[in-house]
Amino acid sequence: MAEQSLVCIGNLTIDEAIHGGINNGPAMGGDAAYAALAARLFLDDVRMFAPVGADLPSGLLAQLSAAGVNTDDLPTRDLPTVRNVIDYAADGSRTWHLQCSEADFDGMSVYPEDVPEQVLTADGIVLLAMSLPSQLALTPWLRARSTATVYLDVQEDYLDGNRPALHRMISCCDVFLPSEIEALALTGCSDIADAAAVLRELGPQTVVITRAERGVLLLTGDGPAIEIGVDTVDPLDSTGAGDAFCGAFAAVHVRTGNPVAAVEAASSAARIAIGAYGIDGLLAAATTTASAAASAAGTAATTAAGTSRRGVHR
Template sequence: MDLVARAPRLPRPGETLAGHAFAQVAGGKGGNQAVAAARLGAQVAMLGCVGADANGAQLRAGLEAEGIDCTALDTSPGAPTGVALIVVDDGSQNAIVIVAGSNGEVTPASIVRHEAVLAAAAVVICQLETPNPTVEAALATARRLGKTTILNPAPATGPLPAAWFPLIDYLIPNELEVATLSGVPVASAADAALAAAALRDAGARNVIVTLGAQGVYVALEHGEATHYPAPRVDAIDTTGAGDTFIGGFAAQLAGGAPLDDAIRFAQRAAAISVTRAGAQPSIPTRAELDN
């Protein structure tokens, strides 16, 4: 659950700021990406865990209202539903602190128990808001089952385990995450190219770096590298833009779209999302992109 405060700017360490708005909205990277994929044309199942609390009930109901299969969304009897504390400034930038809660109870055993959900999928998306052993188990199971795999390495705290790279078809970090993973500071598309090259050298197959207003940098396994400029929009809130991109990209891949079309479609969806407030409330529908 996202607890979102808007303030003139992001606070400095030790500083208290007066905010001017607050909202509580459904969030979580996995939840956001699931909603994005569903709204943008895919059939979606969510594998995860919520708490036996009001937040958990609200999140489950919200996913089901989007037509998402929640049979693999477990309920923890003891841990609270995960929350994200988000501050958004008047320049539309954000700072986020995540408290995992019940997300920490998604285990490798959960992957075994719900393997049928993965077996029915065309594309499997993972993030790092569940424990690393669980992410590895999900990626390994998806690879064994012959599925296309996407990893959004967020939140990124350091390099990925080397054993993960052969399990990932598309590694999709943002500029901060790719810098953490590669050790290469990123302030431009040229920097993103260096960081993506470092990840390719580490074993990544395909790297897609989302750069916000600077677009997307794509480094593919056969050596092709392309910078896709971002559509020009007046941004209000960037929260959830990366999740919208990933959900839209995955939906297009699952539907058999060419890679170039999938990237451009996902960019258009993300561009619409930043013109609206909130994470899941900002995600557009397929009909909006088709018009």
């Protein structure tokens, strides 16, 4: 059976996290990178698809490639890389400060005209939070042109006043992965299980609601919602935890079809993500995974060659 393939579509960004009033400095981030690296921990054939800005740090794409992430045929933009400052409060809540215009952020998002044929032939596509116009354009376009399982993430900043359009977008995905805050805002429900049921009625076969330290609420098929607990750790930087969760969930789900196993894998990837600033923790873990796979492949090839030679001598 051929290995399943996954594409993670989103942004590349440079982020500065502020904890307790202390700015920890710029770190490479972006939902596409977090998701693709997390997916690579569980799946060999992973492609990242995100626009490349004019000032993207040199060497980043080579690092991602060394970690086993395919970065071929990325669209380029004559715009600076998106930068964010994320201010964390003592209770763990955060405020995002976009350091570019909304127009430039939209320009650094993916639109249908950017997407090559190779993306459409993947077994799974993770569509991560970008500008709202780009996601509203891209999600139904992908649904109409690909048989891939579509995994959809959103961001809470654009929810207000856009519920009907977002509901139409959600109807085009197979698996919807909102946070608890997003699920309640999208449905107007006060109960998270009710919110999950409303979201499933929009069309997704599976709804996966992340609830931070309270775990995950999973609703799939016609069955009841189930709660899945997660191990918690003290985060160093939780900026990309949700993106890592989405990527790892999609990787295991597209490979096995088992949403519970996918939640467990996704939770482990999120823990790796929050243990370092930016993508550094996931990059190190994925690079180790890729190196181990290459070593195993080399050993297998050597063994096969030896067996073949012995067969000739017989």
